[in-house]
Amino acid sequence: MAHEPTTAPLSSAPPGSDLGHGRNDRRGEVAPASTPRLRRGTAITVTAILPLLVIAGSALAMPGTDVAAAAAAGPKLGAAGHFLLAVAVVLTAAYLGGALARRLGQPPVVGEICAGLALGPSLLGNLAPGAMGWLFPRGTLGPLDGLAQLGLILFMFGVGQELAGMRLRGAATRALLVSQSSVLVPFALGALVAVPLAARYAGTRGHGVAFVLFVGCALSITAFPVLARLLSDLGISRTEPGRLSLFAAAIGDGAGWLVLAGILATAHGSDPTMVLVNAAATMAVVALFLGPVKRLLARWASRKGGGVGSGIVLVVGVASAAALTAVLGVHQLIGALLVGLVWPKNRTGPVVEGLTGTAKTVLLPFFFFGFGLTADLSALTWDGTTVLVFLGLLALATVGKVAGPGLCAWLTGMPRRPALVLGVLLNARGLTELIVIQIGYDAGIIDARMLAILTLVALGTTIMTSPLLRLLKAAGTGEGGAASPLAAAEARPKEYASRD
Numbered sequence: 109m110a111h112e113p114t115t116a117p118l119s120s121a122p123p124g125s126d127l128g129h130g131r132n133d134r135r136g137e138v139a140p141a142s143t144p145r146l147r148r149g150t151a152i153t154v155t156a157i158l159p160l161l162v163i164a165g166s167a168l169a170m171p172g173t174d175v176a177a178a179a180a181a182g183p184k185l186g187a188a189g190h191f192l193l194a195v196a197v198v199l200t201a202a203y204l205g206g207a208l209a210r211r212l213g214q215p216p217v218v219g220e221i222c223a224g225l226a227l228g229p230s231l232l233g234n235l236a237p238g239a240m241g242w243l244f245p246r247g248t249l250g251p252l253d254g255l256a257q258l259g260l261i262l263f264m265f266g267v268g269q270e271l272a273g274m275r276l277r278g279a280a281t282r283a284l285l286v287s288q289s290s291v292l293v294p295f296a297l298g299a300l301v302a303v304p305l306a307a308r309y310a311g312t313r314g315h316g317v318a319f320v321l322f323v324g325c326a327l328s329i330t331a332f333p334v335l336a337r338l339l340s341d342l343g344i345s346r347t348e349p350g351r352l353s354l355f356a357a358a359i360g361d362g363a364g365w366l367v368l369a370g371i372l373a374t375a376h377g378s379d380p381t382m383v384l385v386n387a388a389a390t391m392a393v394v395a396l397f398l399g400p401v402k403r404l405l406a407r408w409a410s411r412k413g414g415g416v417g418s419g420i421v422l423v424v425g426v427a428s429a430a431a432l433t434a435v436l437g438v439h440q441l442i443g444a445l446l447v448g449l450v451w452p453k454n455r456t457g458p459v460v461e462g463l464t465g466t467a468k469t470v471l472l473p474f475f476f477f478g479f480g481l482t483a484d485l486s487a488l489t490w491d492g493t494t495v496l497v498f499l500g501l502l503a504l505a506t507v508g509k510v511a512g513p514g515l516c517a518w519l520t521g522m523p524r525r526p527a528l529v530l531g532v533l534l535n536a537r538g539l540t541e542l543i544v545i546q547i548g549y550d551a552g553i554i555d556a557r558m559l560a561i562l563t564l565v566a567l568g569t570t571i572m573t574s575p576l577l578r579l580l581k582a583a584g585t586g587e588g589g590a591a592s593p594l595a596a597a598e599a600r601p602k603e604y605a606s607r608d
Contacts, residue, residue, distance in 0.1 A: 191248045202473035224476025230485040259471025261444035266464035268448015271358045282520040287359040293512025297504040298327035313552035318375040322553045327505045330357040331538035353533035369438045402450035409452040418459045509535040536573040541566040
């Protein structure tokens with residue numbers, strides 16, 4: 109009977125054969141990996157470096173080549189090269205800023221916002237205006253803004269998905285009361301302090317009513333995505349204050365965007381009849397999306413499921429809805445929000461997560477960069493009035509968000525310290541407020557100084573949230589070694605949830 113040939117194992121390779129990082133000698137020992145490295149180096153030198161040197165020498169040897177003049181003129185990238193370099197710089201800065209913020213115990217979005225500000229006139233434009241002009245020539249700003257707008261509408265779509273996923277499990281009265289207090293109390297405080305500020309800080313279209321309402325709206329915002337990240341980092345997503353804060357932020361953000369749409373219509377000074385017509389058309393579009401469109405998308409998702417086609421349909425739908433609401437005189441982000449509210453999650457979850465994740469990590473840094481070009485913090489004159497306005501707005505924004513919802517939660521039965529945790533959670537503003545104040549500045553409601561002040565308020569309230577929460581988590585009640593307020597909150601029944 110013939111024997112089948114056998115294959116020798118790798119360890120029994122003949123002497124002198126190369127195995128990965130070295131070579132076997134006659135005694136079975138592995139020799140240093142110098143020979144393979146030498147061969148790779150020789151290959152790179154002969155097939156890459158030497159040909160490049162020959163090409164460069166041949167080009168320079170041609171008559172009319174002025175090496176000194178070419179070096180003095182600097183590198184010529186062209187439009188495409190400058191755009192790609194700008195993309196690389198913005199994404200690198202955002203990544204490094206987010207990593208640094210994470211090391212400092214802050215949400216990554218804080219570092220990304222600061223990186224966008226640093227690339228603009230606030231820092232780079234002051235220290236090296238020539239470098240800023242070369243890195244970001246005027247021709248690249250349009251394409252970069254296009255990436256930012258795409259990121260914004262996909263981000264707002266994700267916010268709509270979170271809003272649609274919120275539901276209550278009991279204690280509906282407390283949840284609704286806390287939601288309205290988280291909006292109305294800071295809104296009232298902001299509107300009150302804006303009355304004496306209107307003459308000094310209003311924009312070209314920021315007549316009294318629009319300016320006052322806009323400042324109130326800006327102070328009432330809670331950054332839903334930043335809040336969700338904070339809850340996850342601190343491990344309190346499933347506590348009663350965590351669930352309730354998510355629900356209140358979701359409802360508050362939805363109400364805030366609707367109020368902002370009305371403020372923009374007021375600021376544009378549109379004819380009252382046209383405002384009513386546009387409002388009626390907008391309500392009809394909202395009803396259309398929440399009714400027939402939602403049912404149609406549910407049936408389509410049940411038949412087609414996820415896949416590449418779902419991603420294309422999603423992006424086309426978000427862009428089309430954003431354009432539709434813009435035509436109706438409402439900001440385009442409202443349309444993206446509507447698509448998020450009605451888009452089915454049962455079969456298209458991976459597609460949605462992929463697109464919204466790309467928007468947050470790859471596209472939103474371009475919004476931070478564009479915002480940094482607009483908000484020149486170095487242009488602020490820090491006189492007594494500016495300092496007083498900044499500190500006043502920061503204090504009112506904090507008190508309104510902490511005291512309003514916290515007091516409401518305590519009066520409706522929540523223990524005192526978990527109610528305080530709830531108020532601190534809702535004080536995070538971050539990205540969402542930046543979007544709102546950028547819209548207000550573009551619409552001419554506020555001037556550049558108020559834009560810079562509100563930017564600092566948004567950063568300040570977001571930065572203080574995480575340390576305050578950690579302080580509350582570490583602090584005990586002071587009586588008999590009782591658990592911290594967050595630990596006590598974790599033991600309470602979970603009354604709020606969001607659908608996955």
